[in-house]
Amino acid sequence: MTPRKDLAERNDRALLQAARDVLAEDGAHASVAAIAARAGVGIGSLYRRYRTKEELFQRLSVLSLDHWNRAAEEGLADPDPWAGLAGFVRSCVEFGQGSLAPIAGTIEVTEEMSAKSRRGDELLRDLVRRAHEAGVLRPDVTAVDISLLIEQMGRSPLVDQLRKQARDDLLPAAFEARRRLIAIVLDGLRPGRPALPGSPPGEEMFTGRWAPDAAAGTSPA
Amino acid sequence: MTPRKDLAERNDRALLQAARDVLAEDGAHASVAAIAARAGVGIGSLYRRYRTKEELFQRLSVLSLDHWNRAAEEGLADPDPWAGLAGFVRSCVEFGQGSLAPIAGTIEVTEEMSAKSRRGDELLRDLVRRAHEAGVLRPDVTAVDISLLIEQMGRSPLVDQLRKQARDDLLPAAFEARRRLIAIVLDGLRPGRPALPGSPPGEEMFTGRWAPDAAAGTSPA
């Protein structure tokens, strides 16, 4: 690995991480200038890698979906159906799944994104089905409920804001506080509780936002 | 009530509601132009009521804190400690407590805001204490955990985005989906579960964001 390639790869990674963080903090208003500055690189470095802001966001979406799918596969590989599902939820929430939600409807959904999203739905349905069969997940909760829950928990106002304010001193406590919230939510998914209100949500809770006309899937990206 | 006053009051209310919605959708980047447009009024109507954008946001904070405090008092007035707490949490989440979090640190915290926030903390501690004494709330959860939980749930990516995209057709289903998530979370607050991870969060989870130097309280506004 030459120093030139080493630096370029470090910048690759820094840009992607910065984009994710700034998106989480600023939502759809995230600017490329803010992203480059957060990554500690010049704006030219960003445009040497991505032709447009949209292409960068599409790349982030793909990476996010990859993480989702990997976490789901790992959850399915766990012999304990509850541990598999809980581990998946934790992993997704801590990764920040849902951080890209603000850009829903503002970027074109590529075929790659759609395919990965559909794959993610399928994996999540498998996780949910085997947890139901094992009797370790409340029977009235659906895969879409879980997707929505991950999206809801995946964007942490607490963490995002402390990051934005560069309050690194408070971040460890914030991560811990978030872990407690995740544990509360996971406990709420256990069986033995009065039925949830209303009827299960449909897929249009996601498709309605990302691509009203495409088979986009329900992974929140 | 004269037509002139009637219209002016309607515009008052429309502006406040629009400000809340646009803040929820756009975060700290919410523009006064977007707020006025959402309210269906001209920009002059906004500035006739609030001298600056900051004054508008301060007003929103006060109203939000008022809602929190009212909901807590109603919760305390309920003879059932669990129903009181659960009703409070539901009311706050559905009101959208936490929508103002993106402006933390960008506006000056007024004495009025501080006083109401401290009052809100006190009321919440009362709600939590009596639920603990009645054995209906898991013993390891604290008032700060609950504040953070309300903030986490209070901003709904689902609802905010459908609003932003003017997908009114999907909003009823979205509200219902949110109710299910709230129910899951409330179930997770019930006792009889393994202990939560880590130690309870401190007040700096809020004070660190809103006013690092003031006794600002922990209500999320």
Add this chain to the structure above:
DNA sequence: CTATTGCGGAGCGAATCGCTCCGCAACTTG
């Protein structure tokens, strides 16, 4: 040594920002 390559960031044209102020119409008052 020369050639290559990726760097940071200045600056472009356009868009957006918070806010002021104008003309006007609806309402209120005498």
Add this chain to the structure above:
DNA sequence: CAAGTTGCGGAGCGATTCGCTCCGCAATAG
């Protein structure tokens, strides 16, 4: 009824920010 009042919408101000292009330069590669 007419004159005065008042709140309206929104044009446009000066400043800032946006996404993006392109330049000079320095580090690296061959």
